[in-house]
Amino acid sequence: MLNVVRAAVLLILVQSINSTDPNDLFNRKYYSSSVLGLVKLLKMEQAFMENFSMYANILQEKVDNLNIFLDALKRPNHITHNEREKFVSNPLNAFGLIRRLNQDWPKLQNYTQKPLGLVQLTAMQDIVSAAPESFDMNEKLKAMHRIETTYDLQPKDIAKGLLQSTEFIYKLSFRDCLSLAHHKFEIGEFKRSLLWFREALKLNADGSLEIMNILQEIELKGFATAVAKRVSIYLSNQALTNETIDNMVNTQLQDAKQMDLEQLISSELKQWINDDSTTPPTGHNLGCQGLFPKKSNLVCRYNSSTNAFLQLAPLKMEEVSRDPYIVMFHEVVSDKEIEEMKGEITEMENGKESSFSKRINQRISDMTGFKLEEFPAIQSANFGVGGYFKPHYDYYTDRLKEVDVNNTLGDRIGSIIFYAGEVSQGGQTVFPDSKVMVEPKKGNALLWFNAFIHRQIHEPCTPCVQL
Numbered sequence: 001m002l003n004v005v006r007a008a009v010l011l012i013l014v015q016s017i018n019s020t021d022p023n024d025l026f027n028r029k030y031y032s033s034s035v036l037g038l039v040k041l042l043k044m045e046q047a048f049m050e051n052f053s054m055y056a057n058i059l060q061e062k063v064d065n066l067n068i069f070l071d072a073l074k075r076p077n078h079i080t081h082n083e084r085e086k087f088v089s090n091p092l093n094a095f096g097l098i099r100r101l102n103q104d105w106p107k108l109q110n111y112t113q114k115p116l117g118l119v120q121l122t123a124m125q126d127i128v129s130a131a132p133e134s135f136d137m138n139e140k141l142k143a144m145h146r147i148e149t150t151y152d153l154q155p156k157d158i159a160k161g162l163l164q165s166t167e168f169i170y171k172l173s174f175r176d177c178l179s180l181a182h183h184k185f186e187i188g189e190f191k192r193s194l195l196w197f198r199e200a201l202k203l204n205a206d207g208s209l210e211i212m213n214i215l216q217e218i219e220l221k222g223f224a225t226a227v228a229k230r231v232s233i234y235l236s237n238q239a240l241t242n243e244t245i246d247n248m249v250n251t252q253l254q255d256a257k258q259m260d261l262e263q264l265i266s267s268e269l270k271q272w273i274n275d276d277s278t279t280p281p282t283g284h285n286l287g288c289q290g291l292f293p294k295k296s297n298l299v300c301r302y303n304s305s306t307n308a309f310l311q312l313a314p315l316k317m318e319e320v321s322r323d324p325y326i327v328m329f330h331e332v333v334s335d336k337e338i339e340e341m342k343g344e345i346t347e348m349e350n351g352k353e354s355s356f357s358k359r360i361n362q363r364i365s366d367m368t369g370f371k372l373e374e375f376p377a378i379q380s381a382n383f384g385v386g387g388y389f390k391p392h393y394d395y396y397t398d399r400l401k402e403v404d405v406n407n408t409l410g411d412r413i414g415s416i417i418f419y420a421g422e423v424s425q426g427g428q429t430v431f432p433d434s435k436v437m438v439e440p441k442k443g444n445a446l447l448w449f450n451a452f453i454h455r456q457i458h459e460p461c462t463p464c465v466q467l
Contacts, residue, residue, distance in 0.1 A: 031132050032139040034382040035421075041132065048127045055120040062116060069108065073100075141183040143386020148192070150288050151426070152281065155180070155192065159199040163425060174203040175219060182223045185269070194269040197223075201262060217258060224261040225249055227268050283432030284391060290428075292435040295321060303329075306369045315367060321436045326448040329367050333360070333443050338420045341380075364416060367447060380420075383427070391432070393450065417446045 031037035078084040088094050147153065151164060159177055161168040172180075177200035184193035204216075228249045232240070240248075253261070286292060298321075304314035316330035337359070365371060381389075417429060419440040429438045429446060438446055 030136060030139075032136040032143065033387060035385070036382050038385065044127050044130065048124055051120040051123045051127075055117040055124070058117040058120070062111075066108070066112070069104075140386065141180065144180060145183065145187070145189075146388065147386050147426075150285050152285070152289060155195040155199050159196075159203070166425060172199075172203075174200050174216060177203060178216075178219055178223060182219075182226065185223070185226060190269050190272040194266065194273065197265055197269065220258060220261050220265075221253060221256075224253060224256070224264050227265050228252060231268055283435070284430055287430035287432055287435070287437040288426070288428055290437065292437050295436070298322070303367075306366055310366055320438055320446070321431070321434060324431070324434055324436075324448060326431070326436060326438070326446070328438060329445045329447065330441075331443050332363055332367065332445045333418055333420065335443070338442075341420065360418075367416070367445065368414060370414070414447065414449045419444050419446075 031041050078087055088097065147163075148155070148158065153163065155177070157163075159172045161171045177196050181193045181196035181200055184190070184196055229245055232245045232248055256264075281289075298319040300316070300318045302314035303317040304310045315332060318328045318330060320326040320328050341360075419442055422442050423440045427440045429440070430436070431448075
């Protein structure tokens with residue numbers, strides 16, 4: 001067999017992986033970069049909801065007790081002085097009145113002031129202290145924008161839970177859409193911002209829940225403030241200080257009603273829209289959308305010639321492209337091996353590296369014909385929703401300041417991606433210049449040669465966005 005100087009191997013995990021440490025639920029980490037992190041967040045929210053529900057039940061029990069006592073005291077209203085005098089003239093009523101004011105009401109007052117649900121309140125505070133901070137929120141807003149633009153999705157469809165041809169039960173709320181509209185505004189995507197804002201207005205709350213209305217008003221005013229500041233900066237030609245602009249805007253919006261805020265946002269966004277400024281789709285986007293032409297004269301076959309062992313257990317090999325040469329090996333990693341690999345990896349959130357079993361290295365040798373002596377650790381990536389790799393090259397000699405002539409390993413001449421998770425949508429691997437797109441499938445492995453791609457077509461590969 002040939003001796004490979006160096007290869008790049010990546011295992012893509014896109015399904016959830018349970019934490020191996022049960023006490024690790026509230027560790028402070030970035031949650032947005034992996035499915036594992038999002039699973040951890042889901043567990044946190046479930047724990048918060050359980051404590052919140054118990055706390056609400058405790059408060060409800062208190063209200064029920066007070067109502068029972070009040071129901072026991074129901075009697076006709078004594079409006080006039082004569083009616084009140086007649087009531088207290090009855091010795092039984094007089095006794096009960098004095099006894100209640102002397103014994104019951106002080107106890108009831110203490111009962112109303114007694115703090116309840118302290119265990120649940122403490123638990124909720126612990127969860128909130130570990131909740132995502134601004135970094136995770138910003139990353140998830142970017143991820144949503146990446147999904148929208150990569151797959152050319154429309155806000156009206158996303159808001160309804162429709163992603164491409166798949167419709168989900170979950171739909172976005174007013175505040176979800178408003179947050180996305182605000183983010184689009186901040187990055188200068190005014191047309192998309194207006195579309196998202198219109199979707200938010202369609203979902204405006206009915207005013208029945210006071211706390212939700214307060215939150216809506218705060219976020220709507222924050223968006224309107226950002227818009228008004230941009231208007232002020234534009235009109236003043238940046239001659240005013242930030243403090244002066246802040247004071248002007250705060251005064252302008254101090255008594256603004258919700259309708260006024262909505263009108264301000266809509267009217268200004270309409271003025272800033274330039275329909276001619278739409279960026280044409282990139283090769284990466286076209287590939288992710290499945291718009292590359294289908295290649296012909298490709299074959300699938302059993303590979304039994306790389307080494308003697310394959311004559312007994314040939315590999316299923318599918319040609320993806322002949323120029324450049326890219327192949328997919330089917331069913332080369334079993335579910336059991338994938339679970340074994342997960343067991344070796346304790347932290348997957350941010351693409352940690354981990355050694356893998358000798359069996360996988362031998363399988364790579366079977367697929368490629370290369371020896372894998374001095375093979376480096378396998379890189380494992382656990383994508384979050386909207387996560388992706390930027391377009392890149394797997395070879396790296398152009399990144400070295402000096403070429404070490406004694407370096408026998410050399411460049412990464414080949415790359416293999418093992419797909420170690422089920423993918424419901426997205427996640428394709430794209431070679432934009434060659435117009436090649438590969439769908440991920442759990443248990444499969446994708447192989448290509450970087451040196452050939454670099455010399456012949458000079459293009460990067462990139463996985464598409466994970467929906």
